Amino acid sequence: MIFTNLIEANLKTNTIGKYIEYYTQLVSTNKEAWEIINEGTESGTLIITDNQISGKGRNSNEWKSKSGKSLTFSLIYKPETIPIEKIGIFSILTGISVLDGLKELNINGSLKWPNDIILNNKKVGGILCEAKIQKTNIEWVVIGIGINVNESKDDFDSGLVKKATSLFMELGQNIQRERVIASVLNNMELLLKRFENDPINFDISNDWNKYCTxxxxxxxxxxxxxxxxxxxxxxxxxxxxxxxxxxxxxxxxxxxxxxxxxxx
Structure with a gap:
């Protein structure tokens, strides 16, 4: 089980994670996020589940997660006057935020364009950003993140074990998932604020180059x-x-x- 009070205790944000929707089980956190948007919600709402049944990644690939061990969550974000040409920046911003957050927990990873989180040359996380467009601007963005946290080797299918890993497998110890998600969100709000200040001229390359190998x-x-x-x-x-x-x-x-x- 994920304890939302522990996430809140570690959050240093103003808007991101202000509202947290926790579910013991969901088909997909991104799917749930869009349903909540259609019903009416606020920017910064976090959707998180302990058991995602049918997560998806880029190019309609399946994202597999382990109940009670993975982190699967989606952030609802409503930007202010961001042109549709900037949609690709959200995957990059998110990847950097994840690695900035992990670095604060003494975990050093890298990025593979456009949305893979890498640890010791194996994939430890992925990102799926989806957007709703209004005329020429981005109206809503759903940022889906999956991170393998406390899985052991036996939790991966034979076809994945050679190219996937978890924080536990690399560090040899269990990691508190609530600390991971809070650290990621803290860094995400900082990056999003920088982006919002000047979205047209915002330069992400220096941040990217910290982690791209x-x-x-x-x-x-x-x-x-x-x-x-x-x-x-x-x-x-x-x-x-x-x-x-x-x-x-x-x-x-x-x-x-x-x-x-x-x-x-």
Whole structure:
């Protein structure tokens, strides 16, 4: 069970996590978030469950979590006059917030564009951001986060155990999940405030470069079911990646390419 009072005790935010909706079981925290938005809610509301039955990741992939051991939660965010071109920045902001939060708990990880949280070269978490658009601006954003916290090796399917890990597996000790989520949310509010102050000119590259380990490395990726390769250079201010392909810097959004793999 997750104790919301322990989350609240560790929160240092003004709006994020002000309202917490906790469920022992949900089909999907993102799905529940959209239902709550349609019923009427406030920006900063947190949806969290101890048992997510059918979580999803990027490109409709399934996100598997272990009841009582994983963290699966979604944050409802209503931005102020943010153009739709900036939608890709939310996955980047969230990834940085997760790693900033884990770092405060003496856990050091890295990011793989656009939404993978990596620990010792294995995936420990993922992000799924969804948005509702009103004309040319973003009206609502649902930020879904899944983190493997206290899973053991036996909790992963045989196909996942070679590429997935948990905080427990890497550190050798159980981690209080409430502290993890509070630390992540504290850092997320700080980053979102910076973004809101000047969304058009907001530069995330320095924050990204703290955690990205594949800048200037050879990568492969798929676009229109064709595999391409190039050199991953950096990200743009809208969260797109810059990959040098055949000597030209190409910009790709998170929904235009998939299956990014680091080759070197």
């Amino acid at each position: 594949h800048n200037n490395k050879k990568v492969s990726f798929q676009k229109n079911n064709v595999i391409h390769s190039g050199i991953f250079k950096n990200i743009t201010n809208d969260g797109s990646c810059i990959i040098e392909v055949n000597g030209k810097n190409m910009h790709y959004s998170g929904d235009s390419i998939y299956d990014l793999q680091i080759l070197i």
